[in-house]
Amino acid sequence: MKAFIFDLDGVIVFTDQFHYQAWKKMADSMGIYFDETINNRLRGVSRAESLEIILERYDGTLSDAKKAELMEEKNNSYRELLKTMTPADVTDAVRDTLKKLREAGYKLAIGSSSKNAKFILERVGLLDAFDAVSDGTNISRSKPDPEVFVKAGEFLGMEASECVVVEDAYAGIDAAKAAGMEAVGIGDASGYAKADYKIRSFEELLAIAGIHTR
């Protein structure tokens, strides 16, 4: 194991509520029912697929142009909310753990479905904390397809067998396994049987990396 690839939303930062508020505003404007339970199904899923899930509650069909407009509307409100993020939105545990992994010689990358990944990393002051960023802007298929993690491994110059993925979404664990990588489940995915390791707190990665702390 030489590299860690981190999902962003739900692992490094918590943007679920922002996604929820932005989609809720769009859904309300269309008279579509939307709640937190439906929002949970959007975890790890691309923007376009998220819209399709929300439209399951819509009576009728929409043109591709209208769908593009709704996605843009959602993304604009989402980015307004992201602008409120600051370095204080990353816990000390996350920041310290990333630092210790790097000091121990591990390469670190982001593997996120989001097209806003770099914007978020910039807001929270973590752009320099990673050696590579693979995100929604460099993939054509989203998780559970392995593409985002395969690309992250390539950007780092690592073999899949040298990479371990840290994920909070079931679709993300499936994507990591499909890429031939080890997978750590955290948060929602800490209960997923397919994860090779299951952790409750971010610092537990240090033990997985063989770094011993006192």
Ligand code: BG6
């Ligand atoms: C993932 C989130 O990280 O990014 C999903 O878990 C989201 O909920 C997806 O839909 C795409 O994000 P964005 O920022 O490109 O709309």
Ligand code: MG
């Ligand atoms: Mg996630």
